[in-house]
Structures are given as structure tokens and as C-alpha cells.
Amino acid sequence: MERFRARPLTATYPYIWLDATFVKVRDGGRVVAQAVVVAVGVTTDGVREVLGVDVGPSEDGAFWLTFLRSLLARGLHGVRLVISDAHAGLRQAIGASLHGAAWQRCRVHFVRNALAHVPKGAQQLVAATIRTIFAQPTAEAAREQWRHVADGFRGRWPRLAQLLDETEAEVLAYLSFPVAHWRQIWSTNPLERLNKEVKRRTDVVGIFPNPPALLRLVGMLLAEQHDEWQVSRRYFSAESLAPLLAPADPIPALAAD
DSSP: OHHHHHOOOOSOOSEEEEEEEEEEEEETTEEEEEEEEEEEEEOTTSOEEEEEEEEESOOOHHHHHHHHHHHHHTTOOOOOEEEEOOOHHHHHHHHHHSTTOEEEEOHHHHHHHHHTTSOGGGHHHHHHHHHHHHTOSSHHHHHHHHHHHHHHHHTTOHHHHHHHHHHHHHHSGGGGSOGGGHHHHSSSHHHHHHHHHHHHHHHHHOSBSSHHHHHHHHHHHHHHHHHHHHHSOOSSOHHHHHHHHSOOOOOOOOOOO
């Protein structure tokens, strides 16, 4: 398991997903919730990989920064987009370590945050209205619908409209990437399914005797998933990845006087 966690990352990973889940562990004579942080990436061949996993006392910025720097030290490179929730410590760690990468705020987490600004009786309607943004077929239509939805909320729920005004760029970051990838990169859902399996397996244990025991079980589970992904269907096709990987057009030379 340690060899798996420390292996060199030799591929290029244009997309990575980051998330954390919490598990009860005995530490220093107390039962505490420990953060299990996981990174999943997809290679330029369209294959998913578990890039890393670690266990720490909290999901703070320092822990996330140490985790991301460990991935970089193992060779992580070529990241174009990072998908995660809007945890402040995680955002700061991404900005401090993954220079040049765009950040996609998970749309599922965003909708949950947005619903906190409206009464419970209106939440179903508000959620359905916000989701119309993600049903748009083009980037231009999605951005136009975002502003239309924000203006529609402005009179009744001004705080919700303000949230939409402030978060448009981060929630719609996926629009700058190939349309064929939108459903996979606009949320952390691919990683959420993996986290559910982690929770299912750790719930059987209940309370782990110490953090290393938790890391051993979760690490082996993720290593098994990683191996399955290597022989399963590619997450993205080569055709859909081609526009993302194409070199930028050269800047035309200036004409001579």
C-alpha cells in the first residue's frame, strides 16, 4: 500500500478531483473524526487513476497543501482543471500549489449552499431553476441563463442573487473545456461515489484503533479501485480529449516595415 501511495506519477493529468470524508479514529485516548483526503485524476489517454490518499486530523489548508505538494513531488504535472468543493482551506492550497490550473466549484455542493439562502418550502423550485443553467447546450447559453436566473431571484431572495453574482466564474469554469467532458467535470460526483464505498467499508469497522490502521484499509481499497480502472473502459475517449490537448495556435509574426 505504501508503494502504491508513493509511486511516481509519470502521466500527464489534465483533470483532477479532490475531496475528503471523515471517519472515527482513536487518537491519544480520544475518539476523533479524521479526514481522509483523496485525489483522483484522468490521464491524457482518458484513464482514471487514484493519485493519492492521506489521513489527517482536519481538512484545513495546511493539511491540503502538504498533500498537494506531495503529489507534485511525485511528478504530478499538466493539470488544467481542479474540481472540488469550496472549502476555504482547500481553495487556498490549490491556489498556492497548482499554479496555472483553473478551478471548478462542484455544482452539487454549490446548489446545497444556495438553498441555505431560501425557505425550505421554496428549495425544490430554486434547485430546479438553478439546474436549468446546466441543461444549456452551449457556453453562451449557460452564461446567459445564469444571469437570467440571478435576476429572477433578485427581488425575492437578494442574498441568493448576490451569491450567484459572486460565483458565476467558479461554478461555470467547466464551460471552457470540451462539451463532451462537462458532465464529468462540473462536479465531484465521480469522487463522491468512491467516497461512499470508503464509508461503506469503514462503517463496518466503526472506530479505528489508530490513524495508520485507517490509512491501511482505505489505501488498499483505493489501490484495488485504481487497478480496476486500468483495465476498464476509458473515462474519456481519445477523440474528446484531442481538442483539450491540441497546442495553442501560434502568434502570427508581425509584418516587416
